[in-house]
Amino acid sequence: MPTLDQLETPVLTADLDAVERNIAGMQSYCDEHGLVLRPHIKTHKLPEVARMQVDAGARGLTCQKLGEAEVMADAGFDDILISFPLVGEAKAERLAALARRVDMGVVGDSAAAATALAEVLARHGLEADFLVECDTGFARTGVQSPEAAAELAALVGRLEGLRFAGLMTYPTLPESGPWLRAAREAIERAGLTVECVSGGGTPTARRTHELGEVTELRVGTYVYGDRSCIANGSVPLDDCALRVVATVVSRPTRERAIIDAGSKTLTSDPAAGATGFGLIVEHPEAEVYNLNEEHGYVDVSACERPPEIGEHVTIVPNHACVTANMHDDVRMHRGGEIVATLRTAARGKVT
Amino acid sequence: MPTLDQLETPVLTADLDAVERNIAGMQSYCDEHGLVLRPHIKTHKLPEVARMQVDAGARGLTCQKLGEAEVMADAGFDDILISFPLVGEAKAERLAALARRVDMGVVGDSAAAATALAEVLARHGLEADFLVECDTGFARTGVQSPEAAAELAALVGRLEGLRFAGLMTYPTLPESGPWLRAAREAIERAGLTVECVSGGGTPTARRTHELGEVTELRVGTYVYGDRSCIANGSVPLDDCALRVVATVVSRPTRERAIIDAGSKTLTSDPAAGATGFGLIVEHPEAEVYNLNEEHGYVDVSACERPPEIGEHVTIVPNHACVTANMHDDVRMHRGGEIVATLRTAARGKVT
Numbered sequence: 001m002p003t004l005d006q007l008e009t010p011v012l013t014a015d016l017d018a019v020e021r022n023i024a025g026m027q028s029y030c031d032e033h034g035l036v037l038r039p040h041i042k043t044h045k046l047p048e049v050a051r052m053q054v055d056a057g058a059r060g061l062t063c064q065k066l067g068e069a070e071v072m073a074d075a076g077f078d079d080i081l082i083s084f085p086l087v088g089e090a091k092a093e094r095l096a097a098l099a100r101r102v103d104m105g106v107v108g109d110s111a112a113a114a115t116a117l118a119e120v121l122a123r124h125g126l127e128a129d130f131l132v133e134c135d136t137g138f139a140r141t142g143v144q145s146p147e148a149a150a151e152l153a154a155l156v157g158r159l160e161g162l163r164f165a166g167l168m169t170y171p172t173l174p175e176s177g178p179w180l181r182a183a184r185e186a187i188e189r190a191g192l193t194v195e196c197v198s199g200g201g202t203p204t205a206r207r208t209h210e211l212g213e214v215t216e217l218r219v220g221t222y223v224y225g226d227r228s229c230i231a232n233g234s235v236p237l238d239d240c241a242l243r244v245v246a247t248v249v250s251r252p253t254r255e256r257a258i259i260d261a262g263s264k265t266l267t268s269d270p271a272a273g274a275t276g277f278g279l280i281v282e283h284p285e286a287e288v289y290n291l292n293e294e295h296g297y298v299d300v301s302a303c304e305r306p307p308e309i310g311e312h313v314t315i316v317p318n319h320a321c322v323t324a325n326m327h328d329d330v331r332m333h334r335g336g337e338i339v340a341t342l343r344t345a346a347r348g349k350v351t
Numbered sequence: 352m353p354t355l356d357q358l359e360t361p362v363l364t365a366d367l368d369a370v371e372r373n374i375a376g377m378q379s380y381c382d383e384h385g386l387v388l389r390p391h392i393k394t395h396k397l398p399e400v401a402r403m404q405v406d407a408g409a410r411g412l413t414c415q416k417l418g419e420a421e422v423m424a425d426a427g428f429d430d431i432l433i434s435f436p437l438v439g440e441a442k443a444e445r446l447a448a449l450a451r452r453v454d455m456g457v458v459g460d461s462a463a464a465a466t467a468l469a470e471v472l473a474r475h476g477l478e479a480d481f482l483v484e485c486d487t488g489f490a491r492t493g494v495q496s497p498e499a500a501a502e503l504a505a506l507v508g509r510l511e512g513l514r515f516a517g518l519m520t521y522p523t524l525p526e527s528g529p530w531l532r533a534a535r536e537a538i539e540r541a542g543l544t545v546e547c548v549s550g551g552g553t554p555t556a557r558r559t560h561e562l563g564e565v566t567e568l569r570v571g572t573y574v575y576g577d578r579s580c581i582a583n584g585s586v587p588l589d590d591c592a593l594r595v596v597a598t599v600v601s602r603p604t605r606e607r608a609i610i611d612a613g614s615k616t617l618t619s620d621p622a623a624g625a626t627g628f629g630l631i632v633e634h635p636e637a638e639v640y641n642l643n644e645e646h647g648y649v650d651v652s653a654c655e656r657p658p659e660i661g662e663h664v665t666i667v668p669n670h671a672c673v674t675a676n677m678h679d680d681v682r683m684h685r686g687g688e689i690v691a692t693l694r695t696a697a698r699g700k701v702t
Contacts, residue, residue, distance in 0.1 A: 010701050084600070087611070142601075144604065249436040250492040252493060263620060270619070292491070294435055297491065309461050322619075325615055326701070327699070348679050
């Protein structure tokens with residue numbers, strides 16, 4: 001078996017031991033607090049890792065796109081939530097095709113989208129679970145008040161083709177608790193049952209039980225960790241499984257090293273609480289201060305022994321999910337020995 | 352034939368009429384000034400568009416990665432420059448495999464990399480052209496002085512396996528002219544011939560002739576244009592061929608629309624001289640102020656009639672090259688009618 005240092009660079013690698021630790025740790029947290037774990041596959045985009053998550057006790061999967069759900073259904077998973085609003089006739093038809101063969105859940109924050117999905121599903125004699133997406137403070141998608149949540153829940157309760165199943169929010173914030181409680185109570189007063197309250201996000205995952213309201217945890221990044229997770233304290237460096245191995249290809253000055261990992265390899269995503277474009281494990285004092293598509297610019301002025309041309313460096317990316325999406329495959333290793341090359345089957349599924 | 356507004360979103364589209372105009376315009380500029388055009392395929396990553404460029408008069412192609420060059424060689428192109436330093440045994444062997452079947456050129460800024468490449472090529476009885484990469488002001492890769500360029504040129508001149516062919520810089524800046532002239536003169540004093548001085552970059556492309564020194568133009572982005580090109584004046588909006596069509600999937604407030612194009616679709620790359628993550632053609636007064644992996648956040652507060660859920664919007668991305676890399680295929684259209692779906696054959700070639 002080849003080892004990490006024998007790979008041609010740049011290359012995406014994942015430490016399988018760390019992946020297993022991360023999966024076991026989050027499952028154990030959920031088990032301890034009676035939470036359903038529904039891991040988000042958008043981080044790894046790999047049926048093989050999804051299987052590890054379900055085998056460890058996850059109830060089902062979360063996907064962000066129909067294309068991801070199609071890959072996971074093809075791989076044999078039978079309980080999938082799509083946590084992104086589905087809009088448009090083509091998407092409704094693809095959802096119906098999925099709902100015909102596996103248990104599907106969807107989310108939404110508008111009567112327009114819910115009604116359109118329900119029509120198509122009902123026309124096919126099918127049904128999907130529907131969670132009302134609630135904006136509990138993140139200011140992205142989601143209904144804007146508990147009253148609006150109750151209103152949409154009531155509408156969905158009357159629609160053939162959708163089954164009102166509960167509430168969903170992202171990320172779970174301290175203020176999400178009271179918000180979701182008010183929504184649940186308003187919905188229950190109207191005679192509907194809130195079976196599921198689904199929260200998400202790795203940074204706050206292990207405080208989910210404190211809210212009381214949340215019954216299901218959707219997390220993705222925890223499986224790999226990344227530089228953002230290090231910065232927010234949710235995954236320590238040793239458990240950051242996903243790393244890019246790159247090579248120094250130019251050392252034009254004492255201060256500057258250029259590596260063969262640019263934005264096409266690492267992405268331009270920032271990491272909250274950290275500067276630059278990734279953490280170089282062997283040289284934490286160096287900074288990846290700029291990226292072009294194929295070039296990474298590293299300030300090595302603080303390095304006592306800066307890496308020379310031809311040396312490999314190992315980078316913890318700022319954001320695991322988008323980095324995984326840049327690579328057709330990922331090398332899984334244990335202690336540096338490659339044990340599998342996995343095709344990123346759900347990569348690039350933009351629709 | 353379907354039309355743009357019938358496509359499921361998000362979807363990458365290119366206006367073939369604009370692509371043709373851009374190719375013809377740059378070729379005409381090069382012809383007028385006696386410059387060799389060697390278009391960079393990293394922008395489109397498509398053999399079909401590379402063919403259009405060569406048919407219009409381009410001498411050969413520029414690639415950034417061996418993987419891109421392998422795709423282009425497989426597609427029948429026989430004159431390829433790799434404008435990124437190749438370091439490592441595996442890459443030298445892949446270069447040799449390419450050099451066995453097509454004319455290959457490479458660049459470099461170090462004796463270490465040049466010597467290693469030469470050894471492998473010579474062992475196979477092969478030869479590649481070598482351009483000394485010069486840092487004429489961009490502070491990325493490249494030797495740091497004309498004297499250093501002459502020194503590396505002299506070394507390469509003595510190496511079996513590499514043929515010293517000239518100089519290369521990126522981007523071509525006003526100060527590149529005197530720098531390259533000094534390097535050329537120093538090299539010629541040592542008895543070597545500088546056949547080619549290769550400059551690059553779309554923003555300054557049409558001022559290349561003013562420098563006198565540059566003989567070859569490497570440009571990529573000109574073929575598609577992007578929001579950076581609009582900001583720097585190199586490609587007007589009407590010639591920005593590459594656009595992402597997205598759908599509004601949520602309108603949680605009067606001010607905010609969420610679209611189904613996030614960083615996995617548009618990338619997080621900024622555009623110098625513009626804020627946000629792309630220009631919405633139908634609503635230039637709106638701003639894509641944030642991206643998550645699948646969500647685009649649009650401030651529509653300035654829109655008199657903000658787009659509603661289900662409406663399509665057309666986005667000129669900040670950076671065409673990285674955006675093209677996010678999509679497995681691109682829909683080519685004329686006047687909104689789809690005329691071809693092209694597989695992005697050289698997408699994701701990180702090595």
